[in-house]
Amino acid sequence: MKHIISILFFKFSILFAQFSYPAEDFLGGGIGYSPMYIKLREIPGSQALTNVGLDPTQFNDPFVIHGGEGFAHITGRWRIGSYAGLGGSSISTKPIIKTYVDDDPLNTSGTKGWNGETLDEYTGVYDPSIVAKLSFLLGAATVEYVMPILQDLELSSGALLGLGHVGLSLEQQSGENIGWGDAFSNVYGEFIEGSVYYAVDTGFEPNDPITPLPVPGLLREVGATFFNFQPYIAVKFQFLERLGLRISVGYNKGTVRQGAWKLNGRTQITDSPQAALEGVSFRMMGYIGL
Template sequence: MKRILLNIIISASFGFSQGDIYPTETQYGGGIGFSTMYMVLDSVPGATILDSLGFSVNRMGTRPLVFYGGEGFAQMTGPWRLGGYAGIGAAQTSNVYNIHLYANRDKKVGFQQPALGNESKGDTLYAYSDKLSVKARINFLMGAMTIEYVFPVYRDLEVMAGALMGVGRYTLSVDQHIETPQWSKFSTNMYGYLKGDSVLVELDTLGGATRADLEDTADRYRINDLRPINVNGTMTELSGTFFNFQPYVAVKWQFLDRMGLRISAGYNKGTIGAGKWKLNGHVPVNDSPESALGGFTIRTVVYFGL
């Protein structure tokens, strides 16, 4: 019996030596490290655009969207801790489409498969050798400060409740091109050619049109706007900036003297207001819808410090 009691006392003494109760005096320190965050977005802003381009949002790899960045923190006064976070998450998808030319003979919008026996009066398809490559990419950039309240458990183990507050920027870019891009064509005007302070657009690009045909083509341009004729690729970028807020709870484990692990779980909340989207970084899109960027998050940090 005495031997059993002695073993229990020795085991208890070893256990307490590995995890001392957190000291009562105020501790000062900090750390910095590499951070990986996983965010499961409730919805993807611009999903309707992706759908219209033939992409499935599920193929974008946004569940979860993975962020890579850095995070740091410093003990301030008492149980309060301040820090900062910066990271970027990205996902992309692409596809290649065959191109077919068609003659619209039934005057209906889009190509209509002609009825059997009426091929001569219906729409007609013509072959085209090149293909259209389309790539869509989203970028989610986040920079913020963190504020936490620390609940010490043991000297090497802490539980925190806090919030991440800062600015986020979401970008949806779509690239469409035919053939291989050529450097010499980048300086070509996409509608015609420059002469002085004017752009001259040729109507009869194939030759053989009558005067009535040219008048009809000019009227169509005036009504439907010009179409690019000297470009084999386009890049469209839609972006929005917003205030980002992310409450979370975290656990910090100092497993070495100058190295530790932080794991946090929270919910991200941000909103791009209606009409706040911009085209190519500077042109406002006034009829753009409100877009929410919310979702459950898990963030891990391997840090160096105290």
């Protein structure tokens, strides 16, 4: 009986030793593909998109960022790393067009607009389409504290902090076929030997504003750069000698301050509103390493 108990004790000792984690410092690292899913509480510019006939709730929910992540132990149970990723989602519509003749274009009688006018539904092939795209770019560093559970299983808590860029583009395009030359046409006239020839009416003055000619499409983009912070907890499971799975759950917090948006990457929009890019986040990383 004592012999059997000794054998069982020996076997259980070996079994627990396999799952025990060394108390001393440990080294290692890994790199892999790490998509991030964010359940955004609000979409930047959602009211403006609604005003042009789009439904912002049709954007991908959760919003997906495809990226890569790496990590490495530095000392003790502290680990540092980095993350970089980008993602995008598009929505579109093709609204019904109703035409009217404005009897008061200068608003001299206060009746400018479609209200009270005769409306006709457009039946041609040039009805426009409207497309909006929300894009998100993120680059950040990570720092975390590791709490070993078993030999191949770890729990860690940390934070991801860095810079993000959000962009919102709006394209409005007529239904006509656009060729390669049309994509690069001059919207102000004909360019010949360093000069643009611009046709005007007889009453045009030399200092009057010059406006673009009719174009088949119009693309505008507003964007902003902001500081991004994401606290999280993570579970790391090393299921093979050099392969593992890491799952992180956190809360993303980023704020674009008022007036920080730029049009087409150049012109500051001083009256642009503040926007929050926050929500519950989830990352799942398949990595190569230790």
